[in-house]
Amino acid sequence: MSQTTSAQSAAPARFSDVKGWFWPADQLLFDWFLARQERQGLRGDLLELGAYLGKSAIFLGSYLREDETFTVCDLFDSPAPDDPNSEEMDRSYATLTRRAFEANYLAFHDELPVVVQAPTSVITSRVDSGSCRFIHVDASHLYEHVHGDIAAARDLVAPDGIVAFDDFRAEHCPGVAAAVWGAVATTGLRPIAITATKFYGTWSDPEPARSELLSWLPTRPDMWHGVEEVAGAPLIRISGKKAVAPAAPRSRHEGLTPVPTPAPTAPKPRPALARRLAKGLLPRR
Numbered sequence: 001m002s003q004t005t006s007a008q009s010a011a012p013a014r015f016s017d018v019k020g021w022f023w024p025a026d027q028l029l030f031d032w033f034l035a036r037q038e039r040q041g042l043r044g045d046l047l048e049l050g051a052y053l054g055k056s057a058i059f060l061g062s063y064l065r066e067d068e069t070f071t072v073c074d075l076f077d078s079p080a081p082d083d084p085n086s087e088e089m090d091r092s093y094a095t096l097t098r099r100a101f102e103a104n105y106l107a108f109h110d111e112l113p114v115v116v117q118a119p120t121s122v123i124t125s126r127v128d129s130g131s132c133r134f135i136h137v138d139a140s141h142l143y144e145h146v147h148g149d150i151a152a153a154r155d156l157v158a159p160d161g162i163v164a165f166d167d168f169r170a171e172h173c174p175g176v177a178a179a180v181w182g183a184v185a186t187t188g189l190r191p192i193a194i195t196a197t198k199f200y201g202t203w204s205d206p207e208p209a210r211s212e213l214l215s216w217l218p219t220r221p222d223m224w225h226g227v228e229e230v231a232g233a234p235l236i237r238i239s240g241k242k243a244v245a246p247a248a249p250r251s252r253h254e255g256l257t258p259v260p261t262p263a264p265t266a267p268k269p270r271p272a273l274a275r276r277l278a279k280g281l282l283p284r285r
């Protein structure tokens, strides 16, 4: 994530029409971890913190099985809980609405996930402790928020569950790197693998997943990998610039003439932005 995207103009006919930041190498890794859980018979819920227009949520939703719950938590068009988060929202997600997320999601799935439209700080009151087999943390990229999201993920993850953190090493969001590697140093978060954009880890034993992943990677000539000792354990580095994405979820609008979404009305400024604008306009005392 590094810039504002313009609003999507039509119902998505293909997965590639959904705007977001979820690249082929990470699609392959999500698919690998989730298919492995299926093979292992590991059951549990799915959770995403930070959904935007649904790109990664739509993908994750394809791995949901009967009697499991998929929860997504996002502010969408609600006010952010503090000024730095509000500025982040204005800068990067100014035109985002829950309606746009839901329309995209329903183009690929019959039912919506459980949507928690709130700051991620509420998530431990909405999801059961120890219930989630896979958690994608991709909400605010500010240190204080990511730190809280990591604590929540640690509470909510099931034994042998996997946690993926977005943008853990990007130049524009040093707070994510600080929070994620801080958790490795202080909370027992165990790294398994990294791509250019995501960190995959667990609070359980990382070794079985790590060794199976190392057996699978040589079968993927489209991805380079290497292993480096980090914090006393082997970390798999994956470079997926040429990665070929796995089969994408299918849209119910595929092959149909694109249905334009109604012309957007000018978005209402977020409350905090409105507050700042008003402050700037009012005479100073």
Ligand SMILES: C[S@@+](CC[C@H](N)C(=O)[O-])C[C@H]1O[C@@H](n2cnc3c(N)ncnc32)[C@H](O)[C@@H]1O
Pocket: 001, 019, 020, 021, 022, 049, 050, 051, 052, 053, 054, 055, 056, 057, 073, 074, 075, 076, 080, 081, 085, 089, 093, 096, 118, 119, 120, 121, 138, 139, 140, 141, 145
């Ligand atoms: C990088 S985007 C998510 C991208 C999405 N996972 C994808 O793959 O396309 C980050 C999302 O986090 C949400 N967000 C930012 N701060 C948040 C907060 N404090 N609580 C909940 N959601 C937040 C934003 O509304 C935005 O939709």
